[in-house]
Amino acid sequence: MENIRNKDTRPMMDLVAKKVFSNTEVTAQFVRDLLDLPVTNVKILDGTQIHAKPYKELLPYVTHVDVLAELDDGTQVIIEIQVAMQVDFIKRLWLYICEQVSQNLDEYKKEGVNTHYLSQELIPVYAIAITEKPYFNDNRAIHSFSMRDDNNCEELKVKFKGIEEKRNLVRMVFLEIEKYTENTTENYKKVRWIEFFGNKPFTHEPENIMKQADSIINPREWTKEEKSMFDERRRDFDGYYAHLAYVKEEKEQALEQGIEQGRLSTVVNLVKKGIITKEDACEELGVSVQKFEKYL
Structure with missing residues (x-):
């Protein structure tokens, strides 16, 4: 806290x-x-x-x-x-x-x-x-x-x-x-x-x-007026910080997805060039051979 x-x-x-x-x-x-x-x-x-x-x-x-x-x-x-x-x-x-x-x-x-x-x-x-x-x-x-x-x-x-x-x-x-x-x-x-x-x-x-x-x-x-104004502004502040938290989470998810996509592309290219086998690629990515073949 x-x-x-x-x-x-x-x-x-x-x-x-x-x-x-x-x-x-x-x-x-x-x-x-x-x-x-x-x-x-x-x-x-x-x-x-x-x-x-x-x-x-x-x-x-x-x-x-x-x-x-x-x-x-x-x-x-x-x-x-x-x-x-x-x-x-x-x-x-x-x-x-x-x-x-x-x-x-x-x-x-x-x-x-x-x-x-x-x-x-x-x-x-x-x-x-x-x-x-x-x-x-x-x-x-x-x-x-x-x-x-x-x-x-x-x-x-x-x-x-x-x-x-x-x-x-x-x-x-x-x-x-x-x-x-x-x-x-x-x-x-x-x-x-x-x-x-x-x-x-x-x-x-x-x-x-x-x-x-x-x-x-x-x-x-x-005063009553000041409390009313404060409540209005506090709601706005709460909304503002909630929005910032949402944007931050979205960016982090997009970054993670981008990193994962880049990793997948690298492994696929290595398989296509014959540097590693499909079995090794599946083990690296943690997916089945059937699912990995969809990316080839």
Whole structure:
């Protein structure tokens, strides 16, 4: 039996993750842990609303999985939950960052800021992705990327308006849940979020903020509407994973059939060339001479 922490819910489900990040205390700690920033508080700019899904009648409810949080110093953080494997997901995450930077500059343009001075108004936009599937070919469950010098790995940091210390121009952090192991040696402040969203038992005594996050995903504390949406999405998730299991089984059966067919063709050719006898072929394949002769 799979060792899971919560049997009643899936933290990686979009509306569940959305509910978690609607809590600003939890989001502040999450960003603090993953980006190592001195976050005092956050404001959720996008990600608290619930959307109807217009293009698929089978799914009456869905949430926009992206969360946009603004830190007290103005830094913006995009949080993305990704369940299914998508080849271009990393590029899409980069596009989210670029689009947000562009939107921020458009707001300054509306205020009449001269194009020449727009760079002075630039604020950092970072991204954190929680992915169920692995995207990097190693055993590390946590990856953190920024702009660095090719020779000595010095980080490229600049001064941003309203922020005392210099900051990275770009930060992208990835948590890959499938790579999680209980014996990981990575920073537990970060690993605990893989345990949380991966629905794994906590390997360390959870702090109050993690207990608070766990209480948020308890359906017993939800409204009637939230429970209805959760039930709809859980049925969809169950159907999705059942479909994946079916496809996997079909592929395995097709592979086995292909291997067996190839083996049969090889043995038949050996008999036709006189390399082995029909009796030897039948013994190899485990069939009668009468049945084997149908393939000749």
